[in-house]
Amino acid sequence: MQILHISDTHLGSRRYNRESREEDVYNAFHQLMEIAVREHVKAVIHTGDLFDVYKPSNRALKVFVDETRVLRENGVPFITIPGDHDTPKVREEVYPQRLLGDSLGLIKVLLGDSEKSFYELREDNLSVKIYGIRNMSNVFKERLLQILGSLKPDGDRNVLMLHQGFREMLPYDNAWQLEIGNLPKGFQYYACGHVHSRIENVLPDGSRLVVAGSPEIIREEEIEPWAKKGKGGYLVDLSGKEPLTQPINVDVRPQLVEKVRVDDVDSEIDRLLSKLQGLSSKRKPILHLILEGDSARRAVALKRLSRLEGYVDFYRVYKDETIDVREKVSPPQTQGSVEELMASYLKAQGYNEGEVKLILEAVEKYDSDEALEILRKFAEM
Ligand SMILES: [Mn+2]
Numbered sequence: 001m002q003i004l005h006i007s008d009t010h011l012g013s014r015r016y017n018r019e020s021r022e023e024d025v026y027n028a029f030h031q032l033m034e035i036a037v038r039e040h041v042k043a044v045i046h047t048g049d050l051f052d053v054y055k056p057s058n059r060a061l062k063v064f065v066d067e068t069r070v071l072r073e074n075g076v077p078f079i080t081i082p083g084d085h086d087t088p089k090v091r092e093e094v095y096p097q098r099l100l101g102d103s104l105g106l107i108k109v110l111l112g113d114s115e116k117s118f119y120e121l122r123e124d125n126l127s128v129k130i131y132g133i134r135n136m137s138n139v140f141k142e143r144l145l146q147i148l149g150s151l152k153p154d155g156d157r158n159v160l161m162l163h164q165g166f167r168e169m170l171p172y173d174n175a176w177q178l179e180i181g182n183l184p185k186g187f188q189y190y191a192c193g194h195v196h197s198r199i200e201n202v203l204p205d206g207s208r209l210v211v212a213g214s215p216e217i218i219r220e221e222e223i224e225p226w227a228k229k230g231k232g233g234y235l236v237d238l239s240g241k242e243p244l245t246q247p248i249n250v251d252v253r254p255q256l257v258e259k260v261r262v263d264d265v266d267s268e269i270d271r272l273l274s275k276l277q278g279l280s281s282k283r284k285p286i287l288h289l290i291l292e293g294d295s296a297r298r299a300v301a302l303k304r305l306s307r308l309e310g311y312v313d314f315y316r317v318y319k320d321e322t323i324d325v326r327e328k329v330s331p332p333q334t335q336g337s338v339e340e341l342m343a344s345y346l347k348a349q350g351y352n353e354g355e356v357k358l359i360l361e362a363v364e365k366y367d368s369d370e371a372l373e374i375l376r377k378f379a380e381m
Pocket residue numbers: 008048049083085194195196
């Protein structure tokens with residue numbers, strides 16, 4: 001029995017306020033639905049962040065309803081849990097999934113703490129039970145562990161859907177709620193969302209923990225992993241005791257992060273254009289540029305970059321790392337009065353005499369009415 005595991009589709013996401021970005025996100029979803037039908041999967045499981053926000057636009061809702069029609073026509077259930085993005089931020093609001101599931105019967109939703117704790121898929125004599133828990137924020141950590149501990153998976157094969165941060169993958173403060181060791185036993189496949197890049201883990205008991213990732217590039221950090229591993233979903237065959245997983249890719253609009261030396265912008269543009277010619281995708285790429293070099297050349301370089309138009313979907317300055325090379329950077333002095341030290345430090349930071357004088361004045365008179373007036377003057381400089 002084969003299912004399709006997808007996640008973090010973020011329908012409605014519109015980065016850089018670009019129409020093409022919103023379209024691309026819908027297009028990736030369209031390709032996933034095509035894959036589901038082509039591969040004759042028994043179900044599509046989606047591990048959260050179906051929508052980019054908990055109040056999706058009518059357009060995002062319509063795309064979802066229209067694109068999943070083909071599943072309903074083929075009797076393929078769409079089973080999902082809410083992620084952090086589509087969790088209401090207001091107590092009385094409801095999950096968009098409840099509208100689509102409870103009210104319209106278009107999808108099957110699992111929350112983990114409601115009456116329905118699993119959906120069963122049957123093929124021949126094999127029973128596959130799909131469990132799922134909605135995303136729970138840090139404040140509900142204990143509740144999450146409690147629900148995990150209460151699960152009694154009793155299908156021939158059992159799948160658990162989660163949308164949480166794991167310490168092993170996101171080892172930062174407040175970024176994780178679970179450790180792999182917290183996972184209850186008895187599941188063959190832990191279907192995970194939240195992290196946007198693909199991760200596959202084989203656990204000691206032979207079960208699989210797979211983070212499906214987002215099928216389009218939602219944030220710049222996803223560009224590098226996309227270039228290495230592609231994006232899409234996972235086909236999961238649950239026929240045997242150990243699941244077989246196979247990543248399946250969708251065609252994603254190429255995105256590149258490129259450094260550009262503003263001092264030599266024309267040859268940099270030539271280099272970029274020949275690099276773009278080597279891309280295999282028919283879609284025009286998105287360029288994220290990191291500007292380097294003398295900031296005095298930046299304005300001219302920005303004008304020259306318009307040569308890229310027509311070759312790219314769009315380009316943007318991702319980071320400006322140009323520097324003012326005319327300022328002599330000398331180390332600040334280490335002896336003298338506090339004021340002298342501050343003045344020398346500020347000069348080394350590139351402030352001119354007049355600015356330094358005003359800053360020192362503002363510091364000295366910080367608790368008087370004059371301070372505001374000084375700061376206003378400074379802002380006008
Ligand atoms: Mn997400």
